[in-house]
Amino acid sequence: MDPASSLQDVKPVPFWLDDPARPEAGSALVGDVHCDLLVVGGGYSGLWTALIAKERDPSLDVVLIEGQRIGWAASGRNGGFCAASLTHGLGNGQQRWPGELARLEKLGAQNLQAIEDSIKRYSIDCDWERTGEIDVATEPYQLDDLHEFAEMAAQFGGDCTVLDAEAVRAELNSPTYLGGLWDKDGVGMVNPAKLAWGLTQACLDLGVRVFEHTEATALAEAGAGLAVRTPYGRIFAGRVALGTNVFPSLVRRVRAYTVPVYDYALMTEPLSTEQLASIGWRNRQGVGDSANQFHYYRLSADNRILWGGYDAIYHYGGRVRAEYDHRPQTYQTLATHFFRTFPQLEGLRFTHAWGGAIDTCTRFSAFFDTAYRGKVALAAGYTGLGVGATRFGAEVMLDLLAGERTERTALEMVRRKPLPFPPEPVRWAGIELTKRSLDQADRNAGRRNLWLKTMDRLGLGFDS
Template sequence: MATISTPGHTATTGIKHSIYWRDTEAVEPGPPLDRDVRCDIGIIGGGYTGLWTAYFLKQADPSLDIHIVEMDYAGAGASGHADGFVTPTIGHSLAGLVHGFGTDRAKTAYAVVGRSMLELDRFCRKHDVDAELETTGYFSVAANDAQIRLLRRDVELAESIGAKNSLRLLDGDEARERIGSPAIHGAFKVGGALLNPHRLARGLARVVRNLGVHIHEQTMATSVTKENGRHVITTPGGRVVADKLVLGTDAYQHQFGGFKHGVKPVWSYAVVTDPLTDEQLSRVHWPEREGFVESRNFIIFGRFTKDNRLLFGGGPAPYFYGRDMSENRHMRRDQATAFLRGALTRYFPEWDDVRIAYSYGGCVGMTRDFVPHVGNTDDGVYHAYGYCGNGIALTHTAGKILRDLILGRDTTYTNLLFVNRKERRFPVEPVSWVGAKGLTALLSLQDRYPNLIRAQLV
């Protein structure tokens, strides 16, 4: 039992500290690897990165023998935790991406990720994957004048890189016609989609298995070595000996030697309410059910699930000393629940009586400049990680990049801005932890007092 107290709201309720999506489709993990196998491609990680890479490779060359080892079940990591916003976002902001990589490369990257967003929908329809995908998309919203300035900047930048449908900044009245929240003072429609990430991961795993890919669930890679020019993945029940190795472990990527300082697991939290009754739904005007994302350093976002629950997420994203990813220690975080309850009430005071049923967190793989890394080492290790909380469409793109790199093709994908770029490394502990704490405090302060600190900090 958790007691949550926020101004204007006190509730003692039986909140579940487990991921809501997992309750929408039961999982029976497959058996662990129990023998040695020899194959063309060995993949560690049964999330979207590993699965899309296997999918695109099999499509390109059905004869490839591919084995995936997954320590839990396919989709157990971030892929099954995600909040389900299918976004074109790359990096922390469009402004940052254009500044770091130039207009042309930013434009190409957005076009390619935009294509992935469309293809996701087609994939689900073609393969009968019920990922509860809603193509209504979402709004980027502003809750104060400083955020309106950010929205205006993003609209102008999107136009300058030739966004296909030019974005229109809606004023407060227009925005509230779409989502009737008193907290919304302006908005623009991003597009995109909303889905159930767990069902997408499980459906994708089914499709990939049907293509002949072997997915060994409950199989942890305990070491990776090289023998006679081949990669050897050692697991408790057997070894996978592969010509090529793919590491698709995102926030867990730091466990592999050369990647230790390239990515950091940062926790992102969400709450999910009970399903809203028809009477509760009728209190707020929200006709098209689009999601929304508040434009701040630590974004706050909201959406409906298929069964009319409200999912609210975001807020300060903690990093725990030593890259601590323990669900036992951090899945439940009462201050995150309280923050999100407060945000929900601020956005929708009419729903102050709606009970929070779930509260949980998961690890997002962060890079130092908020842009993912996709590529290969001289040693023939292929990798994609650091999607910084925007991986649903990006992992689809990363799967195509890895396919082309593995097959030795020189394509639009292998020349994208993420590919084989120089990694900016995080410092060692305790500097990393202290730095994260300091930055979190500063960014939170700017979110609270946007006119006090006007500089762009990230």
């Protein structure tokens, strides 16, 4: 079967947002309003910030604005992997913050549990499953890395099990699998759009004023506070938290720290009982392979397979544009790789195909900053692991706005920013060379060339 035929009837919209139960759009802000805290951005970063601010101080007057619809960008387009890691994995954390990695792992585990607790407390219907994740090896050289990672995870209290080929295929049956590593507790699966909608309702129930189709266009000081301009009015706030992530920040000097990298995904039709039996997957873990250009995949609540990753596309100039949300050549590549992984599912069709921008920074994990003498805080750069880490970022932003020294704000990860990306055309050339070098490493038993080794030494890189 030609894999492209599986895309014949695909809808070019994010599966999670294509839901008849999607809430109606909220009103836009018209006129001038005043508040104690303004949160800019209606994705996870902003929603968690508004919710936790009200939990900390119910009397606080909080306004949240979103330029389009709640959860329409990365928060409604991702794979729904909610990880405990705040550092984009143990390896990245060990390379960058070895002295505080134990603390970061502890805070990450607490953060994941807090997400689960909030889902229960606010009765958020978002298909939450604490199934963990399996990293699978599909090339022999990747097997040693699995054992090394398991040993490292054990040092920090992680519950990871190394699986040989037979054991991993008993969990999920693919002829491509040579081994795997099952992190049993550090990742949950979630319907990402339903999580965003549920967090919005929790915010509303606590008294947060939420406005959609209200873009923040300018930020300036106004007396002792701040003023944010929107298309139909202004918001005067004592403090402002920016959760705009991949979109150009209202604090211009931080724009060089992130670039938008486009990631793509497919969703299959629901598997039949026989199709599901042919692959197993009784424990419903999330899965990722161990290559540099990796795939991630998981089951939905109605037993569809989300299949994403591999291509990570940067467009010259670093702009976020709607026309970049779809890339047919990547969809065809993903379909080809899907049936190579699961040949027993030949004939299965894809129903949805979509893409979206990830806010990537040079250290692959969030960074933080303040502006306007501490009256503005921001967090960005989550690099694809924001489903869980944005809640931690919300706590950090609120700590910074309160001027408090906490366990979070004392972290080197919070106090220091990554290296910025160089201007164009050096930025584009460097990213393209890195991508080609990563592809070469995948084809050459993982051996990294001189360019990648240099990037490693400089603390730079490129990842999805």
